[in-house]
Amino acid sequence: VPDDAAHSLTAPIRRPRIADVAEAAGVSKTAVSFAFNDPERLSEATAARIRAVADELGYRPHPVARMLTRRRTMTIGLLTPQDLATAFANPFLAMFCQGLGRLADTWGYALHVISPVDGSLARAIDRATVDGFVVIGLAADHPEIGRILRVGLPVVLVDSHREDADSIRIDDKGGAKAAARHLVALGHRSFVVLAIESKLHPADTVIGRRLDGYREGLGEAGIELDDGAVVHGQATIEGGRAAFRSAHRAGFRPTAVLAMSDAIAIGAIAAAREIGLSVPGDVSVVGFDDIDLARLIDPPLTTVAQPVVRKGEEAVRLLMASIERGADRVPVHTMLETRLIVRASTGPAPASRGR
Amino acid sequence: VPDDAAHSLTAPIRRPRIADVAEAAGVSKTAVSFAFNDPERLSEATAARIRAVADELGYRPHPVARMLTRRRTMTIGLLTPQDLATAFANPFLAMFCQGLGRLADTWGYALHVISPVDGSLARAIDRATVDGFVVIGLAADHPEIGRILRVGLPVVLVDSHREDADSIRIDDKGGAKAAARHLVALGHRSFVVLAIESKLHPADTVIGRRLDGYREGLGEAGIELDDGAVVHGQATIEGGRAAFRSAHRAGFRPTAVLAMSDAIAIGAIAAAREIGLSVPGDVSVVGFDDIDLARLIDPPLTTVAQPVVRKGEEAVRLLMASIERGADRVPVHTMLETRLIVRASTGPAPASRGR
DNA sequence: TTGTAGGCGTTATCAT
DNA sequence: ATGATAACGCCTACAA
Numbered sequence: 001v002p003d004d005a006a007h008s009l010t011a012p013i014r015r016p017r018i019a020d021v022a023e024a025a026g027v028s029k030t031a032v033s034f035a036f037n038d039p040e041r042l043s044e045a046t047a048a049r050i051r052a053v054a055d056e057l058g059y060r061p062h063p064v065a066r067m068l069t070r071r072r073t074m075t076i077g078l079l080t081p082q083d084l085a086t087a088f089a090n091p092f093l094a095m096f097c098q099g100l101g102r103l104a105d106t107w108g109y110a111l112h113v114i115s116p117v118d119g120s121l122a123r124a125i126d127r128a129t130v131d132g133f134v135v136i137g138l139a140a141d142h143p144e145i146g147r148i149l150r151v152g153l154p155v156v157l158v159d160s161h162r163e164d165a166d167s168i169r170i171d172d173k174g175g176a177k178a179a180a181r182h183l184v185a186l187g188h189r190s191f192v193v194l195a196i197e198s199k200l201h202p203a204d205t206v207i208g209r210r211l212d213g214y215r216e217g218l219g220e221a222g223i224e225l226d227d228g229a230v231v232h233g234q235a236t237i238e239g240g241r242a243a244f245r246s247a248h249r250a251g252f253r254p255t256a257v258l259a260m261s262d263a264i265a266i267g268a269i270a271a272a273r274e275i276g277l278s279v280p281g282d283v284s285v286v287g288f289d290d291i292d293l294a295r296l297i298d299p300p301l302t303t304v305a306q307p308v309v310r311k312g313e314e315a316v317r318l319l320m321a322s323i324e325r326g327a328d329r330v331p332v333h334t335m336l337e338t339r340l341i342v343r344a345s346t347g348p349a350p351a352s353r354g355r
Numbered sequence: 356v357p358d359d360a361a362h363s364l365t366a367p368i369r370r371p372r373i374a375d376v377a378e379a380a381g382v383s384k385t386a387v388s389f390a391f392n393d394p395e396r397l398s399e400a401t402a403a404r405i406r407a408v409a410d411e412l413g414y415r416p417h418p419v420a421r422m423l424t425r426r427r428t429m430t431i432g433l434l435t436p437q438d439l440a441t442a443f444a445n446p447f448l449a450m451f452c453q454g455l456g457r458l459a460d461t462w463g464y465a466l467h468v469i470s471p472v473d474g475s476l477a478r479a480i481d482r483a484t485v486d487g488f489v490v491i492g493l494a495a496d497h498p499e500i501g502r503i504l505r506v507g508l509p510v511v512l513v514d515s516h517r518e519d520a521d522s523i524r525i526d527d528k529g530g531a532k533a534a535a536r537h538l539v540a541l542g543h544r545s546f547v548v549l550a551i552e553s554k555l556h557p558a559d560t561v562i563g564r565r566l567d568g569y570r571e572g573l574g575e576a577g578i579e580l581d582d583g584a585v586v587h588g589q590a591t592i593e594g595g596r597a598a599f600r601s602a603h604r605a606g607f608r609p610t611a612v613l614a615m616s617d618a619i620a621i622g623a624i625a626a627a628r629e630i631g632l633s634v635p636g637d638v639s640v641v642g643f644d645d646i647d648l649a650r651l652i653d654p655p656l657t658t659v660a661q662p663v664v665r666k667g668e669e670a671v672r673l674l675m676a677s678i679e680r681g682a683d684r685v686p687v688h689t690m691l692e693t694r695l696i697v698r699a700s701t702g703p704a705p706a707s708r709g710r
Numbered sequence: 711t712t713g714t715a716g717g718c719g720t721t722a723t724c725a726t
Numbered sequence: 727a728t729g730a731t732a733a734c735g736c737c738t739a740c741a742a
Contacts, residue, residue, distance in 0.1 A: 015506060017719055028729045033721060043727060058505050063484045064428070065719035067419045068734050074482055075467070084456025084466060094449035101439025105470065110482060111439060112430070113466045115456070127429055127465060129418045129484060150413045151370060237647060266651060292592060296621060298653030372735060383713045388737060398711065420735035423718050714741075722733075 016059040025053040036061055067129060075110045076100070076319060077130035081137050081200065082234075084115045089236035090263045091291045092308060096158075099312020100134065107320055122147070131323050134158060134315045139204045140167075154322035156315045159206050161333065166318040168311060168334040172209035173216070175304035175338030179258055179286040180217025182302070182340055187349035188256035188284060189223060194243045194268055196260045197232040207260065210288065214258050229254070233264060240267020241274075248275060255283060255349045262287035262294050262303055269297070269345065280347035290341055300343035307336050371414040380408040391416055422484060431459055431674060432467045432485035436492050436555065439470045444591035445618050446646045447663060451513075454667020455489065462675055477502070487678050489513060489670045494559045495522075509677035511670045514561050516688065521673040523666060523689040527564035528571070530659035530693030534613055534641040535572025537657070537695055542704035543611035543639060544578060549598045549623055551615045552587040562615065565643065569613050584609070588619060595622020603630060610638060610704045617642035617649050617658055624652070624700065635702035645696055655698035662691050 022029045027050060034041050035050035042050070053059075067073050078100060080087045087093050097111070104111055112130050117123040121144050125133075132154035135145060140160040148155055149165060157167040183191070193214055196207050215225055229252060233243030240263060247254070248271075257272075259265035265287030269279050277283050279299060287294060290305035314334055322329060377384045382405060389396050390405035397405070408414075422428050433455060435442045442448050452466070459466055467485050472478040476499050480488075487509035490500060495517040503510055504520060512522040538546070548569055551562050570580055584607060588598030595618060602609070603626075612627075614620035620642030624634050632638050634654060642649060645660035669689055677684060 015719095018721095019719085029720085030722090030729055031727090034728085037721080041727070046727080058502075060481055060502075060506060061721095062719050063482055064419060064422045065734090066721075067484065068423055068719080068736095069721040071734080073419070073484075083460050085453045085460065088449045088452040088456055091446065091449065094443045094446065097443040098440045101443055101468075101470070105438050105440065105472075108472050110470075110472075110479065111468045113456075113468065115460065115465075117460075117463050117465075124465065126415055127418055129422065129428075147413075147415075151415060237651075270651070293648060293651070296592075296625070296648070296652045298651070370735095373737095374735085384736080385713060385738080386711090389712085392737080396711075401711080416737095417735050420718090421737080423720090423735080424737040426718080712742085714739105716737105716739090718735105718737085720734085723731085724729100725731100726727100726729080 015062070016057045018059070018061070021050065021054045021057055021059045024057060025050045064129075073129045073131050074108060075112050075130045076104055076316065077112045077114045077128050077133045079114045079121070079125070079133050079135045079138065081121060081198070082115060084113065086234055086236065087113075087115060089234075089238070090261065091293055092235070092261060092263065092289050095289075095291055095308040096136070096312045099309040099314075100316055101312070102309075103313045103316035103320075107316070109316075109320075132156070132319045134319060135160075137198070137205075139200050140165075141204065142200065154319055156319045156322070158311065158315055160204050164331060166322060166332050166334075168314050168318065168336065170306045170311070170336045171338045172206050173213035175288065175306065175340070176210040176213025176258070177217040178213075178338075178340040179288070179302075179304050180214045181220070182342065183256040183258070183284060183286065183346065184218065184221045184223070186256075186284065186346060189221075189349065190254045191218065191223070191225060191229060191256050191258060192244075192247045192252050192254040193225060193230045194240060194247075194257060194259040194264045195230055195232045196235045196264070197239065210260050228252075233267075235261045235263055237263050237267040237270070240264030241271040242267070244268040244271035245275075256346075257283060257285045259285060259287050262289045262291045262301060265301055265303065265345070266293065266297055269299075269301075280345055282350060284346040284349070286346055294341075295343065299345045302343045302346040303341055304338050305341045306338045311336060370417070371412045373414070373416070376405065376409045376412055376414045379412060380405045388416075428484045428486050429463060430465045430467050430485045431455070431671065432469045432483050432488045434469045434476070434480070434488050434490045434493065436476060436553070437470060439468065441589055441591065442468075442470060444589070444593070445616065446648055447590070447616060447618065447644050450644075450646055450663040451491070451667045454664040454669075455671055456667075457664075458668045458671035458675070462671070464671075464675075487511070487674045489674060490515075492553070492560070494555050495520075496559065497555065509674055511674045511677070513666065513670055515559050519686060521677060521687050521689075523669050523673065523691065525661045525666070525691045526693045527561050528568035530643065530661065530695070531565040531568025531613070532572040533568075533693075533695040534643070534657075534659050535569045536575070537697065538611040538613070538639060538641060538701065539573065539576045539578070541611075541639065541701060544576075544704065545609045546573065546578070546580060546584060546611050546613060547599075547602045547607050547609040548580060548585045549595060549602075549612060549614040549619045550585055550587045551590045551619070552594065565615050583607075588622075590616045590618055592618050592622040592625070595619030596626040597622070599623040599626035600630075611701075612638060612640045614640060614642050617644045617646045617656060620656055620658065620700070621648065621652055624654075624656075635700055637705055639701040639704070641701055649696075650698065654700045657698045657701040658696055659693050660696045661693045666691060 233239035287303035588594035642658035
């Protein structure tokens with residue numbers, strides 16, 4: 001290709017490289033590299049000249065090449081098993097990202113959101129150029145986590161636990177139990193649980209633990225939860241709406257709903273109203289998370305609060321320690337508290353009704 | 356299930372490379388590469404054997420090295436001038452990300468969120484390993500946009516416009532005008548505008564255009580907006596709360612509030628109530644965006660709706676066209692509609708009051 | 711079907 | 727203070 005193109009008005013065909021700058025400035029590639037990364041080692045004059053030439057040519061160090069030699073990406077990955085659209089439809093994630101973001105920013109790290117590629121998390125992970133992962137919504141024994149660990153990349157597990165990785169959890173069971181007790185104390189005897197949908201087996205997930213908590217809380221009053229009374233739906237407002245409707249269609253007429261996320265709870269309230277039920281007059285609803293929304297909606301939502309933003313911050317803090325201090329560190333396991341916040345979406349049980 | 360503990364004791368210090376696999380499998384590096392990227396070109400047997408060996412060694416192609424040769428990152432960058440925490444505190448962004456995510460997922464692209472590093476967008480951009488940028492909240496003449504374009508990376512501008520890049524906008528001015536007219540028709544004469552805070556000069560931003568729309572709508576009724584009656588705040592619920600309070604402290608007693616985002620509007624409603632004002636009894640509030648939240652809060656928010664999710668989808672669609680078909684394409688400029696949605700946060704003006 | 715060799719663009723090492 | 731050269735780890739003509 002003749003370099004006539006260089007004189008044309010159109011943008012240059014090829015991105016300028018370090019060698020181009022070196023040649024144009026009459027120095028070595030090394031010098032150019034120094035000009036950008038370690039100017040102290042160059043005389044004031046040459047450093048300035050190199051910068052000028054680079055600017056003139058529109059040269060910027062190629063970030064990928066730089067990553068390759070530096071062995072650092074300055075990026076943390078947020079790994080979620082849901083597709084991007086679903087994940088962001090849950091306000092919980094945005095709130096968690098606030099926490100991640102606040103700390104990532106202070107450390108100068110960028111945020112890479114990783115969701116399955118064509119349904120495959122493995123492929124997504126293989127593509128990801130990150131210095132470490134914050135993993136949310138994945139069971140601890142998910143094979144991908146083992147694979148990541150084996151490559152030597154730091155991992156912080158959120159809401160699950162294994163011995164060989166940092167983790168940060170909340171008291172899911174206790175929180176769920178408190179929610180159930182609260183409803184029982186209000187006289188409710190007929191329940192539906194709106195659970196978070198997941199393809200993964202629920203052994204070590206929020207789903208299983210919260211369900212345990214609900215069961216335990218109800219059990220104290222001698223109440224058993226029908227298997228059919230646990231309906232699964234996406235952790236979004238729409239998911240909650242659909243789940244409540246589906247329970248209703250299946251013949252359930254609960255006086256109280258235990259929702260595993262605020263988004264689901266909010267959707268359930270919307271669905272209940274569409275059916276003509278009043279909240280909390282006919283149905284009481286308890287959520288989980290205490291997202292900003294919870295206290296703003298009508299009626300303000302009774303919910304199990306967890307420190308979502310702090311959870312994000314802690315996750316990054318742990319990850320940074322792992323990245324900075326190397327992998328041969330003893331894993332740290334953090335547990336954050338939950339607490340029931342009673343607002344107006346729950347009230348005394350109405351006169352008993354079916355099922 | 357492998358014994359992780361035992362495994363980690365013997366785990367190699369160094370990540371296995373393609374050469375290690377090649378040697379262990381007794382083939383060339385090419386063969387290993389083929390086994391991962393183009394298995395058809397290998398015999399069934401050798402491909403399987405190579406895979407087995409790779410698996411055994413825990414080998415994964417290094418994503419950065421792969422990017423370097425492929426010249427593709429399979430990642431799109433979302434560029435925002437705000438810090439991560441602030442950006443995610445606005446539900447608008449999560450909604451926009453739903454749109455981005457839906458299409459990014461279908462194209463197999465991941466999402467990289469880029470915010471200023473130590474206050475410098477330039478540094479953040481230089482770090483970013485992406486195939487293209489979706490730029491939101493940045494004026495079209497921001498120098499960084501020019502720099503990105505000069506490197507030849509595709510850019511889709513959201514909410515701003517320049518001739519040499521794709522863009523996608525909404526009718527900000529028309530929407531704002533409709534909001535102002537609506538309030539005027541309800542008899543309001545005393546206004547405060549709650550604007551989105553920005554360090555950038557507002558010439559070609561949503562801020563300037565919406566302000567113009569407000570002014571025009573009010574102007575039709577002969578109403579002028581005091582300069583002091585335009586209060587700026589972060590586009591978050593907290594920001595809205597603070598902005599309303601600050602206006603109130605400054606002595607403003609509007610009967611109507613024009614907020615440039617729903618988050619701000621929701622915060623303003625909260626602040627108004629804390630002060631003892633009823634909405635819409637004492638103060639009417641109009642938002643902008645129509646986020647999910649808008650119809651769920653109490654009272655349901657009158658707002659200027661824009662198709663936020665579709666905006667995200669369109670942005671990725673344009674970006675993909677740009678990435679796939681090369682940069683020598685005529686820029687496409689998309690305009691999406693806005694429309695006023697009247698709910699319950701606006702009502703007739705109360706008997707006239709001060710200022 | 712498999713192997714060889716060169717390139718991707720940078721930083722790091724070791725001279726000078 | 728500056729430069730030559732070797733990594734970094736992979737992909738891909740081209741050759742066999």
